[in-house]
Amino acid sequence: MFKDKIESFWSKNYKWIMCIPLTLLVISLVLIGIKTVQTGDFFNKDVSLRGGIAATIHTEKEVTDEEITSALKVPSTIKRLGDRTTGKQLGFIIEVSDLNEEQLKEILTKKLNIELTEKTYSREITTPKLSQAFFKQLMIAILFAFILMGISVFVTFRTFAPSIAVIAAALMDIIITLAIVNLIGLTVSVAGIVAFLLIIGYSVDTDILLTNYAIRKKEGKLFDRMYHSMKTGLTMTACAMTVMTIGLIFSNSSVIKEMFLIILIALGIDVLSTYLTNAGILWIYCKKKGIS
């Protein structure tokens, strides 16, 4: 049977299997380190975290990214807005830090010949000072959240190794996700950092379930309990991933798309960190404690 094959494979190989996510973690840390040395930031900040203008322009006029960038002449990020249900272009978002609003508006209207009205033009302007404060505080928030999460995990299980395993899995999820976000060149906004914060909460769900089945339940064999918990956990992850994918495909909001993409990546990574690494740590722990 399929399950028996996995069991025999797992019992023989769990030591190196649990190292797969750990290897990914090390690679991610190296990548993030290189990025930090090269750019001074450990991820690509968007204008809400760097200061600048994010202008949303609704237009049916076809303008290519090249046309926009050559007209702007300063570094910029361009995001496309489209309606999936009709396949029509709705417009685009331009993010720049080195232009003021007057200059940007002039380029849009004069060089690109786009008509800007109250109905078609939205903009968010953040001063660099405020965005720096935002960034700093969101980092504090993540740290805080992480510590509080750690405390509640410890209080729940009151055992050292399994609790650390849960916390480590959450940390792995965040760091590997961040490295992937960097690799695909996503710029992260305030909403994106909030998504990272949500990851902390979502990541521990499956870990808590697994730990609960491994060390608190007594019925059946250890492997059977963990295997069963994995089936349940994967159902949970499948549900969450379905929602994120649907949001990613059908939403017309760049905020929702960004958040859901980050959470989707993290959910994928969470499968590895939970059922390869955390499971391995729990396996070793249970063998040592005589839990079977």
Next chain:
Amino acid sequence: MNKIIKLLKQPRVIILLLALIISFLSINHQFNQEGVTISGIETNSSSYESGLRTPSSDVSPTAKERILEINKVKVSSIEEFYNLTEEIPFNTTVRIKTSKREYVFLKDTTKTGISVTDAPKSNLRKGIDLQGGTRVLLKPLTEVNDQDLKDIIDTMENRLNVYGLADVTIKSSSDLEGNKFIVVEIAGTTREEIQSIISNQGKFEAKIGNKTVFQGGQKDITFVCRTDGTCSRILACQRSSEGYFCRFEFEISLSPQAAEGHAEITKKLAIVSGVSGQRSLNETIDFYLDNQQVDELNIDASLKGQKATRITISGSGSGATEKEAIDDTVKNRNRLQTLLITGSLPTKLEIVKIDTLSPSLGEKFVNNALLVGLLATLGVALVIFIRYRSLKITIPTMITVLCEIYIILGFAAIFKQNLDLVSIAAILAAVGTGVDDQIVITDEILFGGSSGLKQQIKKAFFVILAAYATTIAAMLPLLRAGAGLLTGFAVVTIVGVSIGVLITRPAFGVIVRTLMED
């Protein structure tokens, strides 16, 4: 049938139903609201005199006064309202029938001073990014205490009222580092000068030589002539090298103390004769706004040593065409009048963030969010059905998810919480992750072994509570981080998971258990 009756007797199911009913009542869906909702009444306009008032932002949206008829003609859209009021000739009576009573006033200026919005369909409040509007985040440049903040907010509210701008919320907020901010949110489309109206300190001073005669605010100025054409006017415009140039003037009344000051200062001045033979004093009266001179006027010789209570204030505006110049002049005049009435802010403010979002964009977001929410719920249903192959589980899961979303919305309506894009993201995410707990419960019930159903659900709740605690922990710092702009998101998430743990999932447990019993 028996099972349904049995379910309805369960306390947990009753609590869920109660929560749903409360949500339904507080959201107060309106399917065919008549008329348009009043969003603002300009202070001292003729409609204001008749008793109409700007609704307080505490009033729930559907309870706000609605205009049903103007001069016996039914009003059903914003456009209709403005067309009807424009058609009414000057100096004729306007009869406005609202959802509360009838108001009668004389139309004495081109505008009635009333602004309206579409009648809301429910009590859900949309954030600026969903309904369109402007959000300004201001930071005081000096240390301020809570009283200063309150004064700043009061003055700003006053200014916006005087300016005739409604649908505005002004709140103070602070962040994790203790920085204080003021968040101004103006719904709907706004005029450009609004930025300077709220953020300028607005320190107005009238000086003769280097002595201050009076300042803006109610201490020195008891009346500002605004709508009366006999004491407030735009003077003929002139061509200048860059286009056109116009002047405005309006009268104000000074308090007895300020008039005394005027007499004291002018007493010592000498009388001189001008080129055209006019006799005036040897110093001018200069007007300063935020330490910048905006205008200067000769003082008529007859005013020497007089306790002048009526003073003429003047200023100017310019533009490329005559129309632009007049518009600019009117704008400058209105701004100056507002600042004279409301006085200056206790401190200077700096705009640290300003967002203007188009209403058409917001509408698209709302409709799209509904679509995504529906598709997401169906997607989750499919996954649950594939895994458990049972409608007895799939249907209750769906119902729970939908109930949860509805109760979150009900909570937002009761506690006047604005729903913005990030909150919608939080609610959508809750569809995907809130279902986690239902899966855990189902799992315990189906495969939990021999320990009895009640025991199994208890065990499931251990896992749920642990996960709950971690999510709350993750959200707590967000209540304050980022100048309070993320508070809405944190509240919605905390409320969402709390409703799940306390109300919907206990009920879900009972429902599935009852359905599975045979």
